[in-house]
Amino acid sequence: MIAAEADSFRPFPGISAHIYSRADFEEVSRIIYDIAGIVLPPGKATLVYSRLAPLVRESGQQTFARYIEHVRRDEADMRGMINALTTNHTFFYRESHHFDHLAGQVRPQLLAKARAGEPVRLWSAGCSTGEELYSLAMALLGPDKREARILLDGDVVILATDLADHAVAGASAARYPADALKDVPDALRQSWVHRVGDEVELDSGLRAMVRVRRLNLLGPWPMKRGFDVIFCRNVMIYFDQATKDRLVARFADQLLPGGHLYIGHSERVGGETQYRMALVGGTIYRKDGM
Ligand SMILES: C[S@@+](CC[C@H](N)C(=O)[O-])C[C@H]1O[C@@H](n2cnc3c(N)ncnc32)[C@H](O)[C@@H]1O
Known part of the structure; x- marks a missing residue:
């Protein structure tokens, strides 16, 4: 130097x-x-x-x-x-087209699976303080609480993981300032959010299907089951190309055939994995096999 x-x-x-x-x-x-x-x-x-x-x-x-x-x-x-x-910037309904896609295109299949007694698994990987996780959970359940019972009574789990302890603690607490949810559709807020003083809290029924864990995405993944949906958004922007390629390959392995991967707007699936995943929407990929 x-x-x-x-x-x-x-x-x-x-x-x-x-x-x-x-x-x-x-x-x-x-x-x-x-x-x-x-x-x-x-x-x-x-x-x-x-x-x-x-x-x-x-x-x-x-x-x-x-x-x-x-x-x-x-x-x-x-x-x-x-x-x-770690940088933990996040907010509810960030890149809302992902939640619209999930609700419109993916939810019907997941409802059918839950109704048939099959397991349904979703993962918010790099969930930060939980805003993505709970946006995902509300979009999945939908506004109709009666219909949502099919999912809540079924074998449905949303896993949420992050490396940072304070992020895991925030996601587990599931409490936010009321105005943090301003971008969440009114009907979802009315069904799944309760006011507690100056803050709001996510519904306990919704929270019962959520598991929040500390996990380093670069380390081993203990999850045995395949996933229907993986969100990993605005996490890979901090990684180099080799790490990104390895990670998306692991996500593809972890997805069930026909499962969906949602990544951040400035990210893309590259390397060998691009040949295993079809681009089906803005930064939304579906694993081949359906
Ligand atoms: C900018 S936030 C994105 C939060 C959310 N996914 C979103 O899009 O709003 C990035 C998160 O990735 C987490 N992260 C960074 N490196 C990680 C790693 N190796 N394993 C797990 N999480 C990691 C950070 O702790 C941080 O909370």
């Missing part, structure tokens, strides 16, 4: 390289990439500083270099660092 380049590393005015250096940033980037697949390009040096500086202080370490040494020895603090480096 040339000297001028090294000198230009100033994520914040007044932060000396003794406290936070380019090497520290690169080390943090390596760790989060190895564990979670998240790529932190050089432009993220300031973000890393602002996310980790409070944790460096809390840990009692004086510098980032010492903090990095510390988290390597302390599993809980390593997990805190990983949590802090």
Whole structure:
């Protein structure tokens, strides 16, 4: 590295390289990439500083270099660092055409399966604090509570997973500020959401079919059954191409024939997997075999 380049590393005015250096940033980037697949390009040096500086202080370490040494020895603090480096931005009914497609095109088959006593499995992979998960659950159940009983009484499970502990906690709590649900169709809100003070809470019947778990998408997946529907949206944007290709191949393996994969608007299914999945809508793919 040339000297001028090294000198230009100033994520914040007044932060000396003794406290936070380019090497520290690169080390943090390596760790989060190895564990979670998240790529932190050089432009993220300031973000890393602002996310980790409070944790460096809390840990009692004086510098980032010492903090990095510390988290390597302390599993809980390593997990805190990983949590802090995830980006969890999400909202209800984000990319609403996915929920419209699910309700219009996929739900009838899932209702028929549930009515026949067959298992129905959906997965919100990288669910963040649950807004996607509960949008999915409401779109699946539909506004008619009597018809929804077919699903609620059937063998229907929506799995929701995320790497970040605070995301898993938020999704499990299922409580949101009332205006967070402003984009959810009124009829769904009226059926599945209850007011609790200044907040709203998702219906307990709906929540009974939801399982929220911590899961690193890069690690092993303990799920045995195939899925009818997988949502993995705005997660792969943080990954490099090789990681994306491996992940979509695993999603394709995990889908039942005819199952649907929904990904974020800027993402696409590439690599070998594109030959196993038909594009059936805006960033909506169906696995061959039906
Ligand atoms: C921007 S949020 C997307 C939330 C939601 N899917 C949506 O589209 O609104 C990305 C989520 O992916 C999670 N994530 C990132 N890397 C992950 C990994 N390796 N395994 C599991 N979750 C991961 C983050 O913790 C974060 O909550």
